[in-house]
Amino acid sequence: MRLLFEVTGVVRRPLEVVRERMFADAGESGSHRLVDREQGVIAYWGDWWYHGEDSLHPHPDGALIRHRVYNIARQGNWAPYLANKLFIGYRARLEDTMRARVRDLEAQS
Template identity: 45%
Template sequence: MSRRLIVEVAGVIEAPVERVWPEIVRAIPRTELGEHVLAYQGGWWYRGEWSVTPDHGGTRLVHRVYNVAGHHWAVALANRLFIGFRERTRRSFAEGLTHIGTRLGCATRLA
């Protein structure tokens, strides 16, 4: 599968991976599930991947969005040249990060 990274965002949840991972699995629809990595394939071009790793004082959550259609120009045109896409992705990720922190009763921060 050909894929091209469109955007990457990351944050830290101040709880151990063992507490964070089940929340991620529960919250994010998925088409693939691995050890501390899950992916969602959506539409004709989109692949979102989320991963967790231990971080100082908690868990680092990374979200990556890939173009898997192969023709970057067609995907860019279909998505209005991705104008504002990075900011919308970061804002949505921050909201999800805060929600998980609230559920776990711990602090979060964007990286």
């Protein structure tokens, strides 16, 4: 597994409140998904190259959410770069998505 991207965000709410909200609609583990409420991890992957992982950690201001994207291709691990147009703009989209997630988690009552 090769880490390609990592973005984080701090939710200014108690860790247990964020955990409850984050896992409210996470579903259960399956063939392409791991849901570990105790460890605060939701991971999902495709059949070819993609592995995404969200993890929850304590933070002095509340809860830290970390999203990581890995390349898990066993062969042709260079191909995801071509298939995703060299990932141009990808990090910016991840950062925008993280900001929106933090806003949503903070806004829920």
